[in-house]
Amino acid sequence: MxxxxxxxxxxxxxxxxxxxxxxxxxxRPISLPLQQNIERAATLFRAMGEPSRLKLLALLDQGxxxxxxxxxxxxxxxxxxxxxxxxxxxxxxxxxxxxxxxxFYSLADNHVSSLLRNALAHATELETSDSHEPI
Amino acid sequence: MxxxxxxxxxxxxxxxxxxxxxxxxxxRPISLPLQQNIERAATLFRAMGEPSRLKLLALLDQGxxxxxxxxxxxxxxxxxxxxxxxxxxxxxxxxxxxxxxxxFYSLADNHVSSLLRNALAHATELETSDSHEPI
DNA sequence: ACAACATTACAATGATTGATGAAGTGTTTG
DNA sequence: CAAACACTTCATCAATCATTGTAATGTTGT
Numbered sequence: 001m002x003x004x005x006x007x008x009x010x011x012x013x014x015x016x017x018x019x020x021x022x023x024x025x026x027x028r029p030i031s032l033p034l035q036q037n038i039e040r041a042a043t044l045f046r047a048m049g050e051p052s053r054l055k056l057l058a059l060l061d062q063g064x065x066x067x068x069x070x071x072x073x074x075x076x077x078x079x080x081x082x083x084x085x086x087x088x089x090x091x092x093x094x095x096x097x098x099x100x101x102x103x104f105y106s107l108a109d110n111h112v113s114s115l116l117r118n119a120l121a122h123a124t125e126l127e128t129s130d131s132h133e134p135i
Numbered sequence: 136m137x138x139x140x141x142x143x144x145x146x147x148x149x150x151x152x153x154x155x156x157x158x159x160x161x162x163r164p165i166s167l168p169l170q171q172n173i174e175r176a177a178t179l180f181r182a183m184g185e186p187s188r189l190k191l192l193a194l195l196d197q198g199x200x201x202x203x204x205x206x207x208x209x210x211x212x213x214x215x216x217x218x219x220x221x222x223x224x225x226x227x228x229x230x231x232x233x234x235x236x237x238x239f240y241s242l243a244d245n246h247v248s249s250l251l252r253n254a255l256a257h258a259t260e261l262e263t264s265d266s267h268e269p270i
Numbered sequence: 271a272c273a274a275c276a277t278t279a280c281a282a283t284g285a286t287t288g289a290t291g292a293a294g295t296g297t298t299t300g
Numbered sequence: 301c302a303a304a305c306a307c308t309t310c311a312t313c314a315a316t317c318a319t320t321g322t323a324a325t326g327t328t329g330t
Contacts, residue, residue: 201276201277202276202277202278203275203276203277213276213277213278214277214278214279216277217276217277217278217279218278218279220277220278221278221279235276236274236275236276236277237276237277238276238277
């Protein structure tokens with residue numbers, strides 16, 4: 001308890017305990033978001049982080065559509081589309097309304113549209129210069 | 136080759152060919168983003184779609200930091216942090232600068248900060264009502 | 271040049287996840 | 301009510317992905 005004061009250098013295996021903290025480490029109050037919200041946001045990103053689902057969102061960004069139409073537009077299986085819609089809806093990215101036999105899906109709010117367009121803008125910017133820093 | 140003209144009703148397995156298109160299907164010009172950009176944006180979202188990486192971004196949203204400090208702050212392995220930083224940097228979400236022995240990482244631009252906060256806001260909203268539509 | 275420190279690259283493993291066809295649910299129409 | 305339609309759920313399989321220890325690389329200070 002007391003003798004650990006001496007030679008701390010070999011107390012733990014090498015390269016496991018970094019001793020940096022050379023900047024304003026102590027004075028910064030670093031308040032991270034709640035783990036719960038971090039995870040929720042991550043799930044949201046993951047939902048959007050798949051080409052086919054993202055394309056689906058981009059399609060619905062142009063207006064609501066029903067599953068059959070979506071499947072036809074994207075030339076894909078009904079069950080696949082449905083599966084993707086389910087994932088997106090579970091994240092609150094989509095809402096749906098029924099009209100007769102059809103279910104019409106659309107983006108939940110402008111929030112979603114923002115995320116979508118923001119990311120696509122970022123992606124389009126990178127189109128020209130693939131490597132940003134030549135380090 | 137020719138006799139398939141009759142009884143089209145059984146020509147293909149049931150429930151594979153939806154015939155919907157009852158809305159303004161033909162008149163809508165549906166212009167989707169380029170597949171290339173869709174995929175790039177998806178990769179970006181996927182990069183952000185993992186709790187540990189997202190937390191890392193949230194940390195850097197409060198200011199730049201070097202790898203050792205990050206590892207200490209998040210109580211995680213150096214190699215894990217480095218790996219995550221690599222993924223995020225590959226997507227142009229982070230930039231870094233060297234100062235002596237240290238590499239300081241920070242968010243690439245406000246673009247990233249926007250995406251981050253936007254999603255966290257969305258996630259925090261859902262905190263109260265977990266199911267949105269009682270359908 | 272060498273030792274020490276900071277970071278990265280690699281490879282193995284365990285965990286997630288997306289596609290898919292078949293079966294199930296709910297709605298309208300005859 | 302039964303058949304047709306629109307869509308969803310389920311179970312399985314293949315592919316992708318994150319973690320982690322260890323080895324390698326790069327940088328600074330002596």
